[in-house]
Amino acid sequence: MTIELRQVRYFVAVAEQLSFTRAARDLHLAQQSLSQQIGALERQLGVRLFDRDTRGTRLTPAGAAFLPSARDLLDRAEAAVAAVRRAGHSHLELGFLSSTANYMLPAIVRAVRARLPQVTVTTHDLAVADLVAGLRDGRLDAAFTRPPLVADLVTTTIADEPVCAVLPAGHRLAGRDSLRLAELAGEDWVLSPRESWPPWHEKYDRDFAAAGFEPRVVHRAAGVPNLLGLVAAGVGVTRLARSARSIRRSGVAFVPLAGEHAETVLAWHPGRVPAALREVVADLAATVELTELG
C-alpha cells in the first residue's frame, strides 16, 4: 500500500510552515485532524518525519530528505491532471439556446479561445429540446440554456436577469417603469408551442396561476424572433427575458415584471464534466454581465 497525494500535500504544508496549526489553517482542516494524519503517515512509513514539542515543529533528517520528492510528486500530479484535461478537451461541442446565442455566443467563444487556446469549438444554435437530447447522447459537451431542464442533467447558473412584459410600441402600458403580471390579465397573448418544451410551459402555468389568471393565447410561434415579430404586429403580448431585446428593438417595448427573473444556465451531462469550460464561463460571468451583451 503506497501513500496518497492527500498525505503528501499535508506533509508538505507542515514542512513549509513548520507548524501544524498554521499548516492546518492553510489546508482548511482542523489542527487535530492534521496531527492525526501526519502521525498515521509516519506509522505507515515507519519513519518519523517531524520532531515536535510544545515549542514547535522541525523536520527530521528523513523528513528533510522526503520534502523535495514530495513536492515533485504534487507538481507532477497537478501537471498530469492539467495535461489530461487539455487532451480531453481538444474540442468542444457547445449548444446555445437560440434566444441566448445572439448575445452570449460571441463572448463565450472569445473567452474560450483566449483561455483554452488548444481547444477548438463548434457552436450550435438549437431549440431547448435539441439541447437536452444532444447533452444526453453525447453530441454536445455543454449547453447554454434556460431552466427548468431535466433531472439527469447538471446545471450551474451563469446569469440572472429581469423578465419583461413585451408589449407593442404605443401600448397603453408601454411607458410604465414596471408591471405586475396580473395587470396583463385582459390582454391577448402570444406564446411558444407547449410541446416545444413542456417543463417551461408547466412553469408558465404556475406563474399565471399565481397571478390569478389564465392567459388568452391567440397565437403560438416557435422562436423568440417570431414571437417578437408578432408582438410588433400588435397580435398580442408576451413575456421574455430582458436580453431578448437585443434581437429586435423596433415596434416593441420591454417593461420589467416586478419580482420576476430568468436564469441562464450552463448544462452538461454528469458523466462528462467540462471542467475547464466551467472555469472559463464562471470567470467570464463573474466579470461581465452576460445578459447585457448584444
Add this chain to the structure above:
Amino acid sequence: MTIELRQVRYFVAVAEQLSFTRAARDLHLAQQSLSQQIGALERQLGVRLFDRDTRGTRLTPAGAAFLPSARDLLDRAEAAVAAVRRAGHSHLELGFLSSTANYMLPAIVRAVRARLPQVTVTTHDLAVADLVAGLRDGRLDAAFTRPPLVADLVTTTIADEPVCAVLPAGHRLAGRDSLRLAELAGEDWVLSPRESWPPWHEKYDRDFAAAGFEPRVVHRAAGVPNLLGLVAAGVGVTRLARSARSIRRSGVAFVPLAGEHAETVLAWHPGRVPAALREVVADLAATVELTELG
C-alpha cells in the same frame, strides 16, 4: 482537489489490461467497485479516459496521453517512499532480551546488514524492563523479547519454541522424553525475582495454579545464566524456553513440558514502526528456526 494515487493505480491497471474485469482481479477488488472508481475519476477530471462497451475497453486519446504520466507518478511515489524509509532508518538501536541475545543476535545482525546495507545497527543486551523503557522513551527502535509485555507496545511473534523443565543432571526425571508441570509439584524451585518483570510472574502464577500447585521457591536470581548455574548446583529446578540450553549445557537436563511453549516477539513503539526491519526479520523467521541457533 487533485487526484489520489489510488485512482492512478486503478487507471493504470485498467489501461494495461484493457479490461475492468481483469484489472479488478489484479487489484484485488470487485469489478463493480473499479468501474465506479474509474467513472468517478473521469467525472472529477471532466475527461473520458476509456471507451467501453460490451465488447471491451479501449483507451481514449486523452487516456493514452495520461498513461505515461500516471505510470511516472506511481514510480516516483514508490521511489520516494523507499528513499524516505532508507533515510529514516540509517541507524537502528536494537534491544535483545539477555536470554535471546546469545543465539539470535548474530543472525539478526547478519540479516540486517545483508538486506539493509545502508543501515547501521547498535545492539543492546538488556533485561526486559529496560527493553520496555527503551522502546517507550525512544532510545530503542525495536526489541527482541518475550511476552507478555505492556499494552502500549506493538509486538509480532517471530519464533515459537517448546518450554522445558530444567533439572539437575542425574535428576530422577532427567531421562524422560517429556513432563507435565504438575509432576514437579514436590520440587524446590529457582526463579527470577518477581519485581524483575511482574507481567511474566503473573503469567507464571496462572500456569502453576492451572497445574494445581504453588512452587516452593527456595532461591531467586536474575538472569538465565544464574538460574542455570543454580540448577546445575542442585539448588532447585526451573522452567525455561528450550533455546536457553545454548547458554549452558553441562550439569543440566532440558526436558520438554507437554503443551507448553514460549514465543519470541519483535516489539516496537506504535509511533515508530520499523517497517524495513520487520520485513527483514519476518523473512528470516520464515526461513530459519531462530530458536535452534546457538
Add this chain to the structure above:
DNA sequence: GATGGTCACAGCCTCAGACTGTAACCGCCA
C-alpha cells in the same frame, strides 16, 4: 433461445477522515 462474457447501476455496510472538546506541556509575564 441459451449461454457466457463484458461493464454499469443500486443498495448496503464498515471504517477512515474530519469534526469538536480537551489534555498535556512549555514559555512568558506580572
Add this chain to the structure above:
DNA sequence: TGGCGGTTACAGTCTGAGGCTGTGACCATC
C-alpha cells in the same frame, strides 16, 4: 508562582467514501 497563551496529541463522535454483493443491460457465440 500562578495565570495566560501558545503548541501538539488524544478521545469520542459523525458522516460520507470505498468497498461489497446482487443484478441489469448489452453483445457475441453456439
